[in-house]
Amino acid sequence: MVSVVISVRIPKELKEKLEELDINVSEVVREFLKEYVEEIEIKRLEEKLRRLRLHLSGKIDPTIVAKLVREDRVRK
Incomplete structure (x- = not known):
């Protein structure tokens, strides 16, 4: 990993x-x-998720979205 100096x-x-x-x-x-x-x-991911929920409300199962978010967090 390359590092930089800040002051x-x-x-x-x-x-x-x-x-x-x-x-x-x-x-x-x-x-x-x-x-x-x-x-x-x-916080930014939560905001994106909130906007997606508004856009997709009624179009996708919220449990699937929650599962995908959890999986993404685990990978990081």
């Missing part, structure tokens, strides 16, 4: 507190961003 300007006091608490900032930021991206992806 963020934070208050000096926060940096000192992070060091004082021996917090691995890289690890925390990496994990937060990973979870945040997953959260956004899920």
Whole structure:
């Protein structure tokens, strides 16, 4: 996996507190961003599903849609 460097300007006091608490900032930021991206992806998929439900209401069995969504989530 190729990686890139990002930088963020934070208050000096926060940096000192992070060091004082021996917090691995890289690890925390990496994990937060990973979870945040997953959260956004899920929200967007839920919105697409909502629109599909409106469009297909009465045309397809909702249990099939739910099963397909579950299978898709498991694959990720």
